[in-house]
Amino acid sequence: MKIATWNVNSLKVRLPHVLEWLEANEPDVLCLQETKLTDENFPIEPIRAAGYDALYSGQKTYNGVAILSRHPFSERTDGIPGFEDEQKRVLSATVSGIRIICAYVPNGESLDSAKFPYKLKWLEAFSAWLKEELVHHSHMAVLGDYNIAPEDRDVHDPKAWEGSVLVSPEERAAFSRVLGLGFRDSFRLFDQEDKSFTWWDYRMNAFRRNMGLRIDHILLSDALAEKCISCSIDRLPRKLERPSDHTPVIAEVIM
DNA sequence: ATGGCCTCGGTTCGAGGA
Numbered sequence: 001m002k003i004a005t006w007n008v009n010s011l012k013v014r015l016p017h018v019l020e021w022l023e024a025n026e027p028d029v030l031c032l033q034e035t036k037l038t039d040e041n042f043p044i045e046p047i048r049a050a051g052y053d054a055l056y057s058g059q060k061t062y063n064g065v066a067i068l069s070r071h072p073f074s075e076r077t078d079g080i081p082g083f084e085d086e087q088k089r090v091l092s093a094t095v096s097g098i099r100i101i102c103a104y105v106p107n108g109e110s111l112d113s114a115k116f117p118y119k120l121k122w123l124e125a126f127s128a129w130l131k132e133e134l135v136h137h138s139h140m141a142v143l144g145d146y147n148i149a150p151e152d153r154d155v156h157d158p159k160a161w162e163g164s165v166l167v168s169p170e171e172r173a174a175f176s177r178v179l180g181l182g183f184r185d186s187f188r189l190f191d192q193e194d195k196s197f198t199w200w201d202y203r204m205n206a207f208r209r210n211m212g213l214r215i216d217h218i219l220l221s222d223a224l225a226e227k228c229i230s231c232s233i234d235r236l237p238r239k240l241e242r243p244s245d246h247t248p249v250i251a252e253v254i255m
Numbered sequence: 256a257t258g259g260c261c262t263c264g265g266t267t268c269g270a271g272g273a
Contacts (some may be wrong), residue, residue: 107273201259
């Protein structure tokens with residue numbers, strides 16, 4: 001099973017890239033974030049034509065998540081149960097025995113923004129829910145845009161980023177708490193190139209200069225991590241015309 | 256040099272992203 005995640009920064013704009021990527025990579029599951037589409041505008045027809053079914057939970061302008069799959073879905077869950085939130089950031093379903101959770105963690109804006117405590121509160125609720133989900137599903141994959149660079153090696157210039165959102169000790173502690181529930185960062189199960197990132201600012205020629213962050217992750221429950229044979233970042237879509245600022249991350253598990 | 260770009264909604268600019 002190949003499972004992947006990609007923050008597309010508007011599915012309307014990025015649909016051709018997504019279809020091209022599906023054909024080239026043939027993932028079994030692809031989680032999307034920042035679709036920025038209401039459900040009635042979701043491009044289900046071209047996705048079906050490409051051989052995928054989809055679950056989607058969107059809103060106008062902001063956020064929006066979707067799960068594409070070549071296999072049937074069951075047990076759909078919207079959002080974080082018990083956590084009231086109008087922002088469409090989480091969608092979950094079970095596919096081929098794997099509990100798939102597609103997440104778009106809040107950005108936080110800055111450490112002194114009102115959006116920052118919302119991010120921490122959100123992560124706390126998310127973590128509490130994942131703990132409960134693990135009781136029922138030994139094979140879990142939590143894929144998405146975490147908006148957290150877990151370690152300094154996930155940041156192109158840790159000094160320059162010190163004191164910024166995405167790298168703060170509070171956010172990193174929240175990420176560690178999720179791992180502590182019984183998850184592994186699949187990317188770090190394998191040898192990887194130094195300065196591997198999943199996001200580069202559109203400005204400053206950041207991609208060409210590899211000034212990026214690794215903030216998109218595939219976390220696997222310990223039992224599923226045992227079955228993981230690869231995890232990699234695909235930089236190719238970032239080189240296309242009108243790219244998303246994020247690239248896909250893809251992992252393979254042998255079931 | 257603390258900006259620089261992209262997307263959306265809705266108009267020719269502001270909000271939000273990271």
